[in-house]
Amino acid sequence: MNRTRRQLLAGISIAGAGALLVGCGGLRDSSSTARNDEGNNNDEDNSKDGGSTDEPAGATITATEDLMREHGILRRALLVYQESVIKLRDNAAAIPPDALEKTAQLFRAFGEEYHEKKLEEAYVFPAVKKAGGPAASYADVLILQHARGREITDYVLSVTAAEKMTWRTSADLVKALESFVRMYEHHAAIEDTVVFPAWKATMDPKQLDEIGSKFEEIEQEQFGEDGFEAAAKRIGEIEGSLGMADLGMFTAPAPPVAGK
Ligand SMILES: [Fe+2]
Ligand SMILES: [Fe+2]
Numbered sequence: 001m002n003r004t005r006r007q008l009l010a011g012i013s014i015a016g017a018g019a020l021l022v023g024c025g026g027l028r029d030s031s032s033t034a035r036n037d038e039g040n041n042n043d044e045d046n047s048k049d050g051g052s053t054d055e056p057a058g059a060t061i062t063a064t065e066d067l068m069r070e071h072g073i074l075r076r077a078l079l080v081y082q083e084s085v086i087k088l089r090d091n092a093a094a095i096p097p098d099a100l101e102k103t104a105q106l107f108r109a110f111g112e113e114y115h116e117k118k119l120e121e122a123y124v125f126p127a128v129k130k131a132g133g134p135a136a137s138y139a140d141v142l143i144l145q146h147a148r149g150r151e152i153t154d155y156v157l158s159v160t161a162a163e164k165m166t167w168r169t170s171a172d173l174v175k176a177l178e179s180f181v182r183m184y185e186h187h188a189a190i191e192d193t194v195v196f197p198a199w200k201a202t203m204d205p206k207q208l209d210e211i212g213s214k215f216e217e218i219e220q221e222q223f224g225e226d227g228f229e230a231a232a233k234r235i236g237e238i239e240g241s242l243g244m245a246d247l248g249m250f251t252a253p254a255p256p257v258a259g260k
Contacts (some may be wrong), residue, residue, distance in 0.1 A: 002173045003023065016093075019023065021073075034171060037043065039198055057158045058207075060212070061202075061244075062208060062209075062212055063200075063208060063211045063212040063214075063215050064196045064197075064199070064200045064208075065230075066212065066215055067115070067119065067120070067124070067191070067196055068192055068196065069228065070110070070111075070114075070115045070228065070231075071115075071188045071191070071192060072108065072234075073106075073110060073111075073228070073231045073232060073235055074110070074111045074115070074184065074188065075185075075188065075237045076104060076239065077103050077107050077111070077235060077238075078180075078181045078184055078185060079244070080099070080103045080235070080242065080244065081100070081103065081177040081180065081181050081238065081240055082177075082181050083129070083173050083242070083244055084099075084100055084177065084242070085177050085178055088165075088170050088174050089174060090165050091215065091219050091244060092165045092166065092169070092170035093164065093165070095162065095242070096241075097159075097160040097161075097162060097164070098240055099241055099242050100156060100160045100173075100177075101156075101157060101160035102154040102234075102238050103235075103238055104153050104160065105157070106231060106235060107149075107153055107201075107236070108150075108153050108157070110227060110231045111149075112146065112149065112150050112153060112189075113222070114222050114227060116146045116149075117146075118218050118222060119215060119218065120142070120146075120191070121143060121146065121178070123214075123215075124195065124196070124199045124209065125139040125142065125143065125195075127199055127202050128195055128198050128199050128202070131201075134194065134198075135194050135195050135197075135198030136198075138190055138194060138195055139195075142187060142191065142195070145184075145187050146181055148183065149180065149183065149187075151174050151185060152179070152180045153174055156173065156176065156177070156180075157213075159173050160174075244251070
């Protein structure tokens with residue numbers, strides 16, 4: 001049975017708020033709107049996530065695509081950290097602590113408690129380790145990095161709970177954020193290019209389809225809604241609050257003329 005995202009979601013209760021909402025208040029309204037759209041099987045909405053019952057089969061989101069787009073949310077959180085580091089170096093008051101706190105809460109709920117713990121550590125890494133080969137050797141260090149990431153997120157949450165940051169706190173926070181970004185950029189890149197393809201290769205199309213449905217069930221259990229859409233909206237709000245919503249502002253300047 002080729003169960004698409006929307007088919008699955010349509011059959012699951014939408015009651016209750018998930019951990020993402022607990023950690024990142026304010027997502028619930030937007031996501032309940034999205035959920036209503038799901039229930040209405042709205043054509044316009046279908047075109048976005050490819051989940052309608054009459055869509056082409058190629059539009060179905062596979063488990064590996066799901067994992068990779070979750071990395072997209074986490075990379076946007078890393079970019080918030082990275083840009084904050086640049087500003088905090090000049091001025092400890094340049095970034096409101098609550099913007100970083102919200103980013104850390106999102107990383108905790110969507111990245112650490114869901115993507116890492118419920119998907120990668122429960123399904124992806126065990127299968128890759130069992131299969132052996134080059135990807136298997138990454139599993140242990142990836143798990144170790146998950147644990148270190150959680151320690152750093154604990155630290156960021158504790159520091160940013162304060163209303164203001166001192167120079168001393170800010171300097172330590174900058175170091176912690178830089179090391180977190182450096183670790184996680186490499187971590188996610190290895191998962192995207194080595195580990196996820198190796199995991200996909202352990203399954204036939206039917207198994208891949210079944211695990212995709214399983215992941216959707218887990219997402220519903222965890223968040224009580226479409227966690228990806230809620231997380232995407234949340235990180236967009238954080239970016240907006242920090243003046244980072246315009247992608248164009250990140251376009252690199254033209255390079256110097258060679259030879260001059
Ligand atoms: Fe990971
Ligand atoms: Fe990951």
